Amino acid sequence: MTELTMARLYELMVILYALGIVFYFIDYLYKYVKARRIAFWLVCIVWIFQTIFIVLFVIETQRFPILSLFEGIYFYAWLLTTLSIGLHCIARVDMPVFFINILGFVFVTIHLFAPAEKVQPMVDSLVSEMLVIHVSIAMISYAAFSLSFVFSVLYLILYRILKQKKFTSIWSRLPSLQQTSSWMSNSILVGVPLLLISLILGLEWALMTLDGLSVFDVKIVGSFIITVIYLIILLLHRSGKLVGTTYAWVHVYAYLLTVINFFLGNKLSNFHLW
Known part of the structure; x- marks a missing residue:
């Protein structure tokens, strides 16, 4: 998969994440259950995208994406998305889920606009x-x-x-x-x-x-x-x-x-x- 395709898919993921937050906000204001369900599934799709990107990275580089600040931000964003899904399913707390997703979205967009860092081969060998x-x-x-x-x-x-x-x-x-x-x-x-x-x-x-x-x-x-x-x-x-x-x-x-x-x-x- 080309870098351009990956970039477009990442941008699509960011858009879906933003829509999920919007639907969570609509649900909170109007107690619209259908909006909450749409928001939850949008966030789940985002999580699937994030997980696929991690898996593809591991397959391509034969290592986990944590060796640079750039990679760490992405993994942290993935953890926040996972946490929001867990809170939605287990704790059933609406407002905290909304705030966690906002935080996750912030780090997803930081990763989107941050310059990619190339990990030096010497450092890679120390893994x-x-x-x-x-x-x-x-x-x-x-x-x-x-x-x-x-x-x-x-x-x-x-x-x-x-x-x-x-x-x-x-x-x-x-x-x-x-x-x-x-x-x-x-x-x-x-x-x-x-x-x-x-x-x-x-x-x-x-x-x-x-x-x-x-x-x-x-x-x-x-x-x-x-x-x-x-x-x-x-x-x-x-x-x-x-x-x-x-x-x-x-x-x-x-x-x-x-x-x-x-x-x-x-x-x-x-x-x-x-």
């Missing part, structure tokens, strides 16, 4: 199962932090509505404050240990594979800082010292730091290409 597992687990942890971010935003929206006593039928499908807070905690409860495991595996791989590795590399330091921040958030919340809107806001700030580390850390790192 091992441990590296693939390291990056994959890190991406899954980022997806979990994305979920905590979405629910923290919903918590802040709902809190403001309730405080101003402007709760109307249009907000009736929002989860409760207790539910959003619970989802925030459960998300980072999954994300923190996964990111810590990823860091341990990554350091082991780097120490065994790379010469002159510095543990003070920007990406390594940044990732450990992110892990510590989320761990502190979780422990303070469990002890009752971090609750309510303050708890939600620190989730927002922590996620923004995670995104900055994801993009800026890769650019400033001496050896990270993912």
Whole structure:
């Protein structure tokens, strides 16, 4: 399949994703069940497209698409789409699904407009199962932090509505404050240990594979800082010292730091290409 055909198919996928978000929005405003079903199937088609692109990439290059920031963005977008489908089918939460899809669409379009990065053959030869597992687990942890971010935003929206006593039928499908807070905690409860495991595996791989590795590399330091921040958030919340809107806001700030580390850390790192 030619690069031009792949590009056209990717653009079609982006259009379908945008339509899916539009139909989710229509359903939320008017409680139109048919629109929600159309939105869900459009997102499923997008997921199928994304999965096919990943499979074709693996067949062509004989490796998983995670060796560069460009590839990592795509895999992260795929994880967000998968997460939105899972939430739709299992949790039956409408607004979080809508927000997750918006986030996924943002990263899909970033990947669309970002310049493709060619992975150097020397770097390609350093691939091992441990590296693939390291990056994959890190991406899954980022997806979990994305979920905590979405629910923290919903918590802040709902809190403001309730405080101003402007709760109307249009907000009736929002989860409760207790539910959003619970989802925030459960998300980072999954994300923190996964990111810590990823860091341990990554350091082991780097120490065994790379010469002159510095543990003070920007990406390594940044990732450990992110892990510590989320761990502190979780422990303070469990002890009752971090609750309510303050708890939600620190989730927002922590996620923004995670995104900055994801993009800026890769650019400033001496050896990270993912």
